[in-house]
Amino acid sequence: MIMNAFVLLLCEAPFCCQFVEFANTVAERVDRLRSWQKALFYCGMAIVPIIMSLSLTTLLGNAIAFATGVLYGLSALGKKGDAISYARIQQQRQQADEEKLAETLEGEL
Numbered sequence: 001m002i003m004n005a006f007v008l009l010l011c012e013a014p015f016c017c018q019f020v021e022f023a024n025t026v027a028e029r030v031d032r033l034r035s036w037q038k039a040l041f042y043c044g045m046a047i048v049p050i051i052m053s054l055s056l057t058t059l060l061g062n063a064i065a066f067a068t069g070v071l072y073g074l075s076a077l078g079k080k081g082d083a084i085s086y087a088r089i090q091q092q093r094q095q096a097d098e099e100k101l102a103e104t105l106e107g108e109l
Contacts, residue, residue, distance in 0.1 A: 001049050001061045008042070008065050035076035042069030 010017055014027035030038070046066035049058050 001058065004045050004049065004062065004065055007045065008068065012068070035072045039069045039073035039076060042066070042072060045069075 010020070010023055010026050011030040014023040017023040033041070042065050046062040046069060049062055052058075
């Protein structure tokens, strides 16, 4: 768990490890990863100690790393559409359906 905390600190806040020579190199490599890759890495990193020893302290100790992975996973899913855009799309679809219906009715007459 201590190693997991150090890796998380090294990847997410390299300024805290300014006296470690390879901290910036590791942080740059991690920044190049996609969000879903970071999510898998952090969640996997948090699950390993829990599998080794299931207890309340391991669950609480790895909650931060797992939560970080979940947040990266959510960011990989993308931004949710806003209500205005959704309403505009629905209105356009409704108008297109009404035009098709009108053309169909005119064709029958």
